[in-house]
Amino acid sequence: MRSWVGMxxxxxxxxxxxxxxxxxxxxxxxxxxxxxxxxxxxxxxxxEVHLMNNTSGDMSTVPLENxxxxxxxxxxxxxxxxxxxxxxxxxxxxxxxxxxxxxxxNSTILLANMKxxxxxxxxxxxxxxxxxxxxxxxGLEGFLQQNKKVTVFFPASFPAxxxxxxAKSGVQPSVIQDPALICKSVYSTGELGMWIKEQSLIIYxxxxxxxxxxxxxxxxxxxxxxxxxxxxxxxxxxxxxxxxTGTSKPVIEEIISKIxxxxxxxxxxxxxxxxxxxxLFKIEYGNRYIDVGVGRIIxxx
Numbered sequence: 086m087r088s089w090v091g092m093x094x095x096x097x098x099x100x101x102x103x104x105x106x107x108x109x110x111x112x113x114x115x116x117x118x119x120x121x122x123x124x125x126x127x128x129x130x131x132x133e134v135h136l137m138n139n140t141s142g143d144m145s146t147v148p149l150e151n152x153x154x155x156x157x158x159x160x161x162x163x164x165x166x167x168x169x170x171x172x173x174x175x176x177x178x179x180x181x182x183x184x185x186x187x188x189x190x191n192s193t194i195l196l197a198n199m200k201x202x203x204x205x206x207x208x209x210x211x212x213x214x215x216x217x218x219x220x221x222x223x224g225l226e227g228f229l230q231q232n233k234k235v236t237v238f239f240p241a242s243f244p245a246x247x248x249x250x251x252a253k254s255g256v257q258p259s260v261i262q263d264p265a266l267i268c269k270s271v272y273s274t275g276e277l278g279m280w281i282k283e284q285s286l287i288i289y290x291x292x293x294x295x296x297x298x299x300x301x302x303x304x305x306x307x308x309x310x311x312x313x314x315x316x317x318x319x320x321x322x323x324x325x326x327x328x329x330t331g332t333s334k335p336v337i338e339e340i341i342s343k344i345x346x347x348x349x350x351x352x353x354x355x356x357x358x359x360x361x362x363x364x365l366f367k368i369e370y371g372n373r374y375i376d377v378g379v380g381r382i383i384x385x386x
Contacts, residue, residue, distance in 0.1 A: 144316070147270040149290040151179035154297075154324070154383040157198050158189030158224065161355050161363075164380025167201055168194045172220035173326055173356040175297055177288065181269035182210035185228070185235075186286050187299050190220035192227020198379060206231035213267060214239040215299025216283040217247070229254055238267060242282040264315050274311050278303030285325075287312050292385075293321030293350070300326040300357050306343045313347065324353035324377060329362035337362050341369050353377040 156163065158174035172190035176199075177183070189195045199206060206228055212235050214222050229235075233255050239247065241262040251258045261284055264275040272287040281302040288295040296312045298305065305327045309320055323344070329337055344352070352366050353375035367374040375383060 144289065145270055146289050146291040147180055149292040149321070149385045152288060152290060152295065152385055153178040154295075155202060155204065156355070156377060156379050156381045157185075157202060157204060158187075158195050159355050159377070159379040161378035162380075163376065163378030167198045167380045169379050170194050171356075172223065173299060174221075174224065175325070176204055176209070177271075177286070177297075180271050180288060182267075182271070183208055184211045184213055184267070184271065184286070185209050186213045186297055187215050187221040188212065188224035188228055190223035192224040192230075195224035196227060196231065202380065202382075207234075209235060211235060211267065212237045213273070213284070213286055214243075215285065216240065216281060216302065217243050218281075218300065221299050222247075229256060238265075238273065238284075240276045240282050240284050242276060272315065274308060274315060277308060277311060285312065287316060289316055289318070290321065290385075293319045296320055296323040298323065298325035298327065301328040305329075306340060306347070309344060309347050309349060320347065320349045322351040322353065322375070323349050324355070324375065324383075326356035327354045327358040327362060329354070330357050330359035332359065332362065334361065334365065337365050341366060345369065351375055353383070 155176040155178070156174070157176055158170065158172050160169050160171045162169050170189065170191055173187050174189040174195055175186045177186060196206065209232060212225065212228070214225070214237065217240075225237075236257040236259050237251055238259045238261055241260050248258055248260070261273050262276050265273045267273055267286070270289045272289065274285045274287060276282040276284055283299060283302050285299065285301075285308050286297040288297070294312055294316055296309065298308055301308055305323070309323055313320060329340070351373045352370050354363050354366050355377035375381075377383075
């Protein structure tokens, strides 16, 4: 068990029992978090915090045809010969920096899939972690054994032991709370959500926004709204975990309706989205639905 990940606390899809005995402490923790999050997120060293307080400056776009998205880790199959496991990881190429968004839950699986996909870990410049759950950060340690010359962007809500681990590993940390510029034309939504805080990744192309989510714990509709408000443009594609496993059909249909009203043109739900949600999105979006699973490479014409 890795002490910095705290996977015994953050394993996904584990239902916490005896909530009645923990309710008081839960409410207390949430209250303290709300009151203190601004202080702690800004109390680090200046070179570790990259804030984007004003997005009206250099809002340059990247040509859509330059972008390539490769799913290196997912629990949904797509390409034969690759391992599936609960978690998510996506490689983004064609932007100023090559980015690995999340690292899945197991570094052995991640690195094996990357090798079969022809991905060289040493050619990756940045790692962006959506949230602390083990199925999104579990592959990081093994990845860093292959490449320590990366900057790791992670939410300010990550535990102090994680930041200490990065420092000990010689990796450059970059703490995110507010919306932030990751590299040219690539942004973080900043931390969203109340209990499980999560950041999503925005690629600003000349044809609109590509939005990549880890698990969408804050709510996929809320994340889409935040991205649109931040960039001020339409969403071309939203892809990743939508956190709809176990959600009822009427609720999913309402979410799909809201996402369509927000003008999202293409969708690619995977990971924790659930089979039912994937089916319903496919019905509603038709040929604008993208089947996403491990090994899928998405390029744009």
